[in-house]
Amino acid sequence: MSRRPGDAGSGRLAFDPASARSDNLGAEFDGEGTNFALFSENATRVELCLFDEEGRAEIHRLELPEMEGGIWHGYLPGIGPGQVYGYRVHGPYAPAEGHRFNPNKLLLDPYARELRGQIAWDNALHGYVLEEGDDDTPDPRDSAPFMPKAVVADPDFDWEADRAIRRRWQETVIYEAHVKGLTIRHPGVPEEDRGTFRGLAAPAVIDHLKTLGITAVELLPIHAFANDRFLVEKGLSNYWGYNTLSFFAPHAPYLRTGRIREVKEAIRRLHKAGIEVILDVVYNHTCEGNEKGPTLSFRGIDNAAYYLLSPDNPRHSFDTTGTGNTLNIAHPMVLRMVLDSLRYWVQTMHVDGFRFDLASTLGRESTGFEREGAFFAAIRQDPVLSTVKLIAEPWDVGEGGYQVGGFPWPFREWNDKFRDDTRAFWRKDGGLRGADERAAPGQSRAVQPLAPPRDIERQLPGCP
The missing domain is CATH 2.60.40.10 (Immunoglobulins)
Structure with missing residues (x-):
């Protein structure tokens, strides 16, 4: 054939x-x-x-x-x-x-x-x-x-016996990075590879990461995302990527050849250097916006299944994300799609973990945020996903959305108090020593009694 x-x-x-x-x-x-x-x-x-x-x-x-x-x-x-x-x-x-x-x-x-x-x-x-x-x-x-x-993607790829690193949290130092931002001006990256996964896997970039002493890179969204129309019409673009179009496909501009094997090659090289790969993922909404937005995928496939709609008037989207729509994780087939996507990135693409954007939205059920809800229960019992690094951004813009300290094991969390105080301390703002100590790992308001330390994300000076 x-x-x-x-x-x-x-x-x-x-x-x-x-x-x-x-x-x-x-x-x-x-x-x-x-x-x-x-x-x-x-x-x-x-x-x-x-x-x-x-x-x-x-x-x-x-x-x-x-x-x-x-x-x-x-x-x-x-x-x-x-x-x-x-x-x-x-x-x-x-x-x-x-x-x-x-x-x-x-x-x-x-x-x-x-x-x-x-x-x-x-x-x-x-x-x-x-x-x-x-x-x-x-x-x-x-x-x-x-x-x-x-x-239709080609599944063939030689991983050369690549295996998950599974480094313990206590030994983990995470560097948050943008595929384009990290490589676009790096003098050691061939010009034609800058801004792509090939640039991310360049020896000069990997050497730089190892010199910093980091053990994992947390990549800002690499799922395919949209440049909003209002940005394009102003000659601008969506740099950060928190506007997902596809939960399985990588963002095409990050691929020099357009083939997903470039992502696999980059992950394989990072693993050989002892560096784990964590993805910043956006499963709380899509780029289709509210009910007046474009019909690109989910809205036209089955709007009433894939999205939360207003209980009073299903004509309108129910928005807890501030983006115009909310993915309906409470629907079993939408939940399956998210879980299939996560497992695909672990089993097929060999990533080592995820940071969940606006993770409180993923725990929303009919009564509001539920730490024992379907999404968390599915993750916790999954023999694949429960073993990788899981990090929650523990808030959204809906009622009761601020849930620092409210996520179940094995999730860790971003602690915004520790983050903001630490950044201010690096700027040499005054009166911060006591606040920084109160929000230190193991003592923060993000940690529940008897839970492991959750302030595991470290942003190095100069990082966004």
């Missing part, structure tokens, strides 16, 4: 019902073909769209033939790594009921491992007619020309 993406353009494609599977979501290549599976419990049908290698021309559109448990799926023989694809999801367009299906909108697979292209902002990316300002009217324009597409 040829594994070239061009195979999709030759002849008629037909699903193989005997090989279709609903247990693995996303696009999974098995050596002979690819299984496509997408969750949408309120959809009426789902179309798989295959594109040419550049992601410009749609060359096939096929209706996924099977559905069980809200998972639409089908197996295509002969389709392999490099194939560019997206989805169109049919269902009711009924904003007052929380449903915003519009098959005119090409949608990104939430489980996409690799992306092709960037968002090109256009009014057609909205599910409703933006020019009218009324979201009751579905927009008839095709959004595909303006959308990034998913790519």
Whole structure:
């Protein structure tokens, strides 16, 4: 079987019902073909769209033939790594009921491992007619020309016996870093590799990290993220990345070749140097904003399932993050997506831990923040995730969101009191010695009695 993406353009494609599977979501290549599976419990049908290698021309559109448990799926023989694809999801367009299906909108697979292209902002990316300002009217324009597409990823990679380092917390010193910021001006990094994972893995960068004495790098968001339209129109960009588009795919501009093997190569080199890799992850919201935002993925796949909606009026998003939307972690399939994403980054990409942005949102249930809630319970019982480093940013903007000291074992927490006092101490602000001692590791308000020290994040002078 040829594994070239061009195979999709030759002849008629037909699903193989005997090989279709609903247990693995996303696009999974098995050596002979690819299984496509997408969750949408309120959809009426789902179309798989295959594109040419550049992601410009749609060359096939096929209706996924099977559905069980809200998972639409089908197996295509002969389709392999490099194939560019997206989805169109049919269902009711009924904003007052929380449903915003519009098959005119090409949608990104939430489980996409690799992306092709960037968002090109256009009014057609909205599910409703933006020019009218009324979201009751579905927009008839095709959004595909303006959308990034998913790519079937190649799973082959030689890790060369790479193993998790599993360094104890007591011996851990974490350096918070930005893939681009750390490498873009480093004189020891080849110019063509600056701002990318190849630059992060450059010998000069690794030597610098080892000289500092750090034992782990905590990378600011590397998940694919969006540059907001209002920023782009001002000639600006989202530098930090807290605006997730995909929880599985790395941010394409950080990849020189566009292939995920660059991330694996960087992690392998850092591990060989004895440096763990921790990811700053944003599972509390997405880049689609509130109900008037664009339809790029989750909103068009199943808005009522993937997002928290107002209990009084499901037309509106329920926002506890200050970003316009909140991911509905209380839904079992959304929770599964987050857990699948975390396990993917540990098992397939070999990362060593996570720092959870606005982690209080992940613990929100119908009664508010719940330290014994579904997300924390799932993590604690998971034989993979419970063994890696887990760090919570213990707050959000919702009611009762400040939860320093409220997260269960094995989570550690950022302690904002210790952080702010320490930074002020480095600036030589006055009257801080007593405050710094009160918030020292092992004594801070972030630590519950008998719990291990949680102030394990150290920001070195000069770091953001």
